[in-house]
Amino acid sequence: MTSKRKWIVGSRQSALALTQTNQVLDALSDLGRRHGMPCEFEVRRIVTKGDRILDVTLSKVGGKGLFVKEIEQALMDKEIDFAVHSMKDMPAALPEGLIVGCVPEREDPRDAFVAKAGWTLETLPQGARLGTSSLRRSSQMKFRRPDLVVEPLRGNIDSRLKRLESGEFDAILLASAGLRRMGWEDRITEPVSADVCVPAVGQGALALECREGDEELLALLKLFHHERTAVAVAAERAFLGRLNGGCQVPIGAYATIDAAGDVTLTGFVGTPDGSTLLRETAVGRDPAKLGTAVGETLLARGAARILEEAREE
Structure with a gap:
């Protein structure tokens, strides 16, 4: 009988974070059992900067990765094996040595x-x-x-x-x-509707983050990966990366994929007072190029000015 492999999993400690982490672990446990990779998990609760500061709006706290930085540090220090994040909390760029090893199927993004x-x-x-x-x-x-x-x-x-x-x-x-x-x-x-309020980048999706090169773990995570969600989220995150956006400016993006594999991406940038809303929709096959192109178009249409004004405040 194959012995169970134990994995240490990092999670924020809110009821929602723990609920979605345990839902993921239940699915991974079942998949591992069915594919000859029996495993068990221990959840390590980690408090992030975003959890500690509740009396200030996120836009005023500043910085990126408010809900993930401490968890990523635990990954780099090898205190945990992987982490379950809400994708919308993830900065556009990950620390060196860390990767998103799995993107499960998306929940309702609206x-x-x-x-x-x-x-x-x-x-x-x-x-x-x-x-x-x-x-x-x-x-x-x-x-x-x-x-x-x-x-x-x-x-x-x-x-x-x-x-x-x-x-x-x-x-x-x-x-x-x-x-x-x-x-x-x-x-x-x-x-x-996303036509009324464009969702946050990655909203409704999860990111299972781990260390690069951890092949045994990646083999398990691959069983739960949902490629269509990953492609849609990749387009949205490429858009976010091109704008170098954080919590300080209103930014959103939402991508869908049709049966032919075409990705439709809508990106949004606005002013905090709602006086200006810039939206752009484009279709493509390469999610990274599509996200970058939508970002470029919005920057040329006035998003560059909005972003600059937000950073000066």
Whole structure:
């Protein structure tokens, strides 16, 4: 009988992070058993800078990798074997020696509108308070509904929902994927179309990050890899990389792949006040070239100025 290989897995300690990590590990355990690679896992909870700072919006905290840096350090120090991240938390460039060894199939990439009294985004009353932790969401909401009062909302999913229930907000925006992974899809009043609010780069996708050259682990992770998701996310991340964007400016991108293998990518850059929204859609076969090209087009159309102004603030 083949002995079980034990892997140490890094995860943030929020309920959502641990839930999605355990869902991944259940799937890997089953795949390993069926392919003659029996394994077991130990989850190491790691607190990141983004977890510690909850009283300031992410755009003001600054820096990249707010939710991954400490976990990546544990990987480089060989304290853990791999990590389960939300792809949207991943900077465009990874530290030397680390790779994304697996991109599982994507959950719903759209934002979720969650409201009291059954309101929709279109029927929310003038002057209603809309809570969101994201510059990307607030920019697009201010553009579409300038009559709303958009206010910052940090914290985990549970605390954000409680603040809605307590009457602090009339509606909030969250990632559909997080609610669905927690089994709370019934809380979603309506999903927000990507045509209305372009999702964050990699939203709904996960990244399993590990050390380069760890062939035994990579063989296991490969069993859970979803190539179509990986290609779509690669286009989105190439766009992000070309813009060198972080949390300080509203940026989003969403890619889909058709049956013929053509990738359609929509990229978005806006001003925080929602006065300017730049969007560009293009189709291609090479995700890296496509993402770069959409980024170049938006830079030429005015995104360069928006990014420069954001960095000067």
